[in-house]
Amino acid sequence: MKINKRKFNKVTIVFFIVVALIILLILNQNYKTNNKKIIEINKTQINLQNQSYDEFYDARKYMVDNHMKARDIYDEKVLAVMEKVPRHKFVPENLVANAYDDRPLPIGYGQTISQPYIIALMTQELTIGKNDKVLEIGTGSGYQAAVLAELVKEVYTIEIIEPLVKAAEEKLKREGYKNVQVKNADGYFGWPEKAPFDAIIVTAAVNHIPPPLIEQLKDGGRLIIPLGSTREFQTLTLVTKKDNDLETRFITGVVFVPLTGEAQKRG
Incomplete structure (x- = not known):
């Protein structure tokens, strides 16, 4: 039987071209599949990295919606800030899970970080x-200062x-607050070198308003202060200064908690 070599060569070439195309299609499909898996893995890693942030954001949002908006906090600027400032960065590590509970939390030395609602109300x-x-x-x-x-x-x-x-200085610096100055002193006497102030906020109980x-x-100017018994309850009081x-x-x-130092001596 006589074989047409020219025809045979053409068939062989076509065959190899077809095989090559099939191989390319298979490789391309595998590449797409593997690439998709890589993208999904990367997305998962990104989600895991951001998971804690998302959880804290949701917790802040819930705190604002349910413990502030649902009550009598109506100032949009205050609400926005309470939703933004990371309270969990200002509580002890063992209390991070409770950072957005609407209650005060201990921070050591007999002191507390105030209830979020009260911070919003005073502000x-x-x-x-x-x-x-x-x-x-x-x-x-340092949370109220933030x-x-x-x-x-x-x-x-x-x-x-x-x-x-x-500790407060470190936290405020870490969070990027450059317009806050912290001083170790007795708050009863204020900060005369930086006076006068548009507003003063006292975050500890006193039984009288410190004259300084x-x-x-x-x-x-306005001053807000928990005024009354330092052992029991106080009344949150807003004082406005007008013509002395x-x-x-x-x-x-x-x-x-009570204001310590000179306030206790005079109490």
């Missing part, structure tokens, strides 16, 4: 503006317990 009642200078008495964890720093130009905060001062704080308040007179408004009952 709202001060009616602060973006160009204001605010004094805080009782830095504690909330204020989001809303005003300058925050000066005083803490009598030195280890808390150092009134002196360091601008005319038209004081207008007071009682807001709600509260329980704060």
Whole structure:
């Protein structure tokens, strides 16, 4: 039988071309499958990396929606800040899971980080503006200072317990707050070198308003303070200074740890 070599060569070439195409298709399909798996793995890794952030964001959102908006916190700026500032970065590591519970938490040395609702309420009642200078008495964890720093130009905060001062400074620096100054001193006497202040917030209980704080308040300035028994309950009180007179408004009952130092001596 005589074979046409030319025809045979053409068939062979076509055969190999077809085989090559099939191999290329198989390789391409495998590449797509493997690439898809890699993309899915990368997405999973990204999700895992962001999981804690997403969980904390959801927790903050829940806190704001259910413990603030559902009550009497209506200032949109305050609500936005409470949803933004990471409270879990200001509590002890063993209490991170409870960071967005609407309750005070211990931070050591007999002190607490205040209930989120109360922080929002006190901040709202001060009616602060973006160009204001605010004094805080009782830095504690630094969380209230961080909330204020989001809303005003300058925050000066005083803490009598030195280890808390150092811890708060580190946390505020780590979170990028450059408009906050922390001082280790007795808050009863305020911060005269930085006075006058547009607003003063006292985050510890006293049975009288420290006179130096009134002196360091601008005319038209506001001071909010837990006023009353330092052993039981206090009344959250808003004081407005007008022509050297004081207008007071009682807001709600509260329980704060006492202001230590000179306040206790005079109490």
